[in-house]
Amino acid sequence: MVPRLVELGHEVTAVSRGRREPYQPHAAWKQVRRETQDREALEADGSFADKILALSPEIVIDMICFTRDSARHLVEALKGVVQHYLCCGTIWVHGHSEIVPTTEARPRKPFGEYGIQKAAMESYLLEEARLHGFPATVLHPGHIVGRGWPPLNPAGNFNAHVFEILARGEKLALPNLGLETVHHVHADDVAQGFVKAIQNCKAAVGESFHLVSPAAVTLRGYAEHVSAWFARKPNLRLLPWEQWKESVSEEDAWFTWDHIAHSPNCSIGKARRLLGYEPRYSSLQAVYESVQWLIEHKVISI
Numbered sequence: 001m002v003p004r005l006v007e008l009g010h011e012v013t014a015v016s017r018g019r020r021e022p023y024q025p026h027a028a029w030k031q032v033r034r035e036t037q038d039r040e041a042l043e044a045d046g047s048f049a050d051k052i053l054a055l056s057p058e059i060v061i062d063m064i065c066f067t068r069d070s071a072r073h074l075v076e077a078l079k080g081v082v083q084h085y086l087c088c089g090t091i092w093v094h095g096h097s098e099i100v101p102t103t104e105a106r107p108r109k110p111f112g113e114y115g116i117q118k119a120a121m122e123s124y125l126l127e128e129a130r131l132h133g134f135p136a137t138v139l140h141p142g143h144i145v146g147r148g149w150p151p152l153n154p155a156g157n158f159n160a161h162v163f164e165i166l167a168r169g170e171k172l173a174l175p176n177l178g179l180e181t182v183h184h185v186h187a188d189d190v191a192q193g194f195v196k197a198i199q200n201c202k203a204a205v206g207e208s209f210h211l212v213s214p215a216a217v218t219l220r221g222y223a224e225h226v227s228a229w230f231a232r233k234p235n236l237r238l239l240p241w242e243q244w245k246e247s248v249s250e251e252d253a254w255f256t257w258d259h260i261a262h263s264p265n266c267s268i269g270k271a272r273r274l275l276g277y278e279p280r281y282s283s284l285q286a287v288y289e290s291v292q293w294l295i296e297h298k299v300i301s302i
Contacts, residue, residue, distance in 0.1 A: 001061070001191035003028035008195070013055050023148040023187065043070060049077030061194060062087045068120040075125070079134055084201050085125075086194055089140040091183065091210060091264045093119040100181075101216075101267035104140075104208050112258065122208055129206035137197050137204040139190075142212035142264060146187040146281075150299075151290035154223035156182060157248075157255035160300050163291055166223060167302035169232040175244040178220030178236065180260035185212045186286035189279040196275040209271040213283040216265040225284050226291070230302065 005012050006028035018036035022029060035055065042048035052060065052074065060078060065071050065087050078085060092115035094102050110119040121138075128134040143152040153162040155174060165172045193211035197204040217225075220236065227234040245253040271277035281289075294300045 001194055002026075002032055004191050004195050006031050010059075013057070015052070015055075023146075039064060039070075043073055046073070049074050053077055053081065057082055059084045059198060060086070064088070065121060066114070067117045068124045071121045071124055075128055075134060075136070079132075083135060084198060084205070085134065085136045086197055086204075087121070087125055087136065087138050089122050089138045089208065090115065090118045091140045091142050091212065091266050092262060093122055093140060094262075094264070094266075096261060097181070097263045097265050100265040102210075102265060103267045104210060104270050111261075115262075126206060126208065135201070135205045137206075138208040139193055139197060140208060140210050140266075141190045141193075142183040142185040142210075142266065144187050144190060145184050145286045145290040147289050147293040149187060149290055150294075151287045152182055152184065152259065154219050154226060155248075155252070155256055156180070156219055156259035157252040159248075159252050160294055163226060163294065164300045164302060166226045166232065166234075167230040167300075169227070169230075169235055171235045171237055172223060173237045173239050173244055173247055174219050174223065175239060175241050175256060175260060178223070178238055179218050180263040181216040181218055181265045182222065182259055182283075183212045183216040183264040183266055184283040184286050185279065186281035186289070189213070189281055189286070192279070193271060193275065193277050196271075196277050200275050203274040207270075207274065209275065209277070210266040210268055211271065211277070212264075212266045212268060213279050213281060213286060214268065215283065217283045219260070222284070222287075226287075229288065229291070 003026040013033040015035045015037050017038050093108050093110050095109035095111050108119045110116045125136040129136040145151045150158050155162050190211050224234040
C-alpha cells in the first residue's frame with residue numbers, strides 16, 4: 001500500500017512498533033516518514049490519539065484497530081480534522097455463511113472474540129459516519145496471502161507442512177467432505193482496495209466493503225490444485241471432524257475449526273461498483289506466490 005500511495009503523490013507517514021522491515025523492499029520507502037509508536041501502550045495511558053494528531057494527517061489508514069473502544073479513542077480526536085479515516089476490518093464480521101456469496105448488506109452474526117470485536121468496531125464507525133458525518137470507511141479483507149505471508153492451507157490452518165505433503169503426492173486428510181470454503185486475497189489487492197476507497201472518497205464514506213479474490217475455494221478443490229502445481233495427483237482422505245481433529249495438533253485443529261465454521265464466501269460486487277475494485281489475483285494465483293516464497297526461503301522442502 002505504501003508504494004502505491006507514494007507513487008500517487010501522497011506524502012506518507014508510516015506508524016508502527018518498528019519491529020520489522022516492510023514485507024517487500026521498494027524504493028518508495030525512501031520517501032516515507034517512519035514513526036515508531038506502540039499503540040497498545042499509548043492507548044493504555046490515553047495518549048495514542050494525540051500522537052497521531054501531532055502528525056497533522058489529512059487521511060488516516062488504520063490497519064490495526066481491533067475493538068470499538070480503540071476506534072472511539074482515535075475517532076473522537078480526529079473529528080473535524082481528517083478528510084478520510086479508513087479502517088481495516090475482516091470478513092469474520094459475518095460469522096458463518098448463510099446465503100452466498102455473502103454481501104456487505106447481510107446481518108452481522110459474528111462469533112469468536114475477534115469477529116465480535118471487529119463487528120462492534122464496524123458498527124460504531126458506520127454509525128459515526130452516517131449519523132454524525134465522520135468520514136469513515138471500513139474495508140474487510142479475506143485471508144491475506146502473497147510473498148512474505150504464510151498462507152492459509154488446504155486443511156484450513158497455517159501448518160506449512162501441508163504443502164510439502166501435497167507436493168510429494170503423500171496422503172493428506174481433510175475434515176468432513178472437504179467442501180467448506182476459504183476466501184483468500186493477495187496483499188496487493190488489499191492495498192488496491194484501500195487506495196480505490198481514498199480515490200472514491202464520496203462513495204466510500206459511511207460504507208463497508210469486502211476485499212477478497214473474485215471467488216472462494218473449497219478445501220478439496222484447493223488441495224487438488226496445489227497437487228497439480230507439483231504434477232501430482234491429489235491423494236486425499238476425507239474424515240469426519242471428530243476423527244480428523246485427533247490426527248493433528250490442538251493448534252491446527254483450532255484454526256481449522258475456526259475457518260470451516262465460518263466457511264467464508266464473499267461478494268466483491270459492491271467494491272467493484274462503487275470503488276472500481278478489480279482484484280488482479282484469483283485465490284489460487286495469490287496462494288501460489290506465497291508457496292513459492294515458502295520454497296525459496298526454505299520454510300518448506302519439496
